[in-house]
C-alpha cells in the first residue's frame with residue numbers, strides 16, 4: 761500500500777473517526793499518534809488511520825471495544841505508538857473482529873476469534889481468513905483488500921443516484937470544471953489516497969468507484985458486509 765498521505769505530511773495526529781461521526785466505544789477514540797511515528801519510511805510507514813472493532817459473539821451488531829489503529833504499508837495494524845499491537849488486556853473470550861476505514865467498506869471475520877495469553881494473528885489479506893457476508897473484500901493479485909470508493913460515509917458504494925460516492929468528488933474540485941485538481945488534501949473524496957482529488961484523467965478518484973461496482977453498470981451498488 762502507498763503512503764503518499766504520510767509522505768505529504770497530511771495524516772492527522774489525532775484519529776479522524778470521531779470527527780467523521782464514528783462513535784467509539786469501550787474507551788476508544790481520541791487516540792493521538794506518538795511523536796516521530798509518521799517519519800518512519802519503508803514497509804512500516806503509516807498508510808492511514810483505521811478502526812478495529814471487537815464485536816459481541818452473541819450480538820455481532822454490538823461493538824464491545826473500538827480502537828483507532830495505524831495501518832502500515834505491509835498491512836500490519838499497530839497502536840498510535842507505531843509499534844505495539846492491539847491492547848487486549850482485560851479482555852477474554854471470543855469476539856468478531858472488524859476493520860473499517862474512512863473511505864473503504866469495512867469487513868468482519870466470519871467466525872469469532874478466541875483471545876488467549878498467546879498473541880493471536882488475524883490476517884484479513886489472506887483467502888484463508890473467511891469474512892462475514894458475500895464478497896466482503898476485493899481480490900488484488902494474491903491479496904484480499906477492502907473495497908475503496910466510499911466517499912460518502914454510508915454502507916454502500918454507489919456511482920449514480922441518491923447519495924452516490926462520485927458527485928462529492930466533483931463538488932470537491934469546484935463542481936464546474938471537471939479537469940480541476942485539488943492538491944495536497946486529507947479527505948474522503950481522495951479515493952485512491954494519493955493526496956489529490958481528481959475527477960478525470962490519469963489516477964482520478966472517480967474510476968475506482970465504478971471499477972469496484974463491476975465496471976460496466978453505473979447503477980450497480982455494492983453493500984458493506986457488516987451485520
Ligand SMILES: [Ca+2]
Pocket residue numbers: 803804832834835836
Ligand atoms: Ca510491519
Ligand SMILES: [Ca+2]
Pocket residue numbers: 909910911912913914915916917918923924925
Ligand atoms: Ca457510499
Ligand SMILES: [Ca+2]
Pocket residue numbers: 949950951952953954955956957958963964965
Ligand atoms: Ca486521489
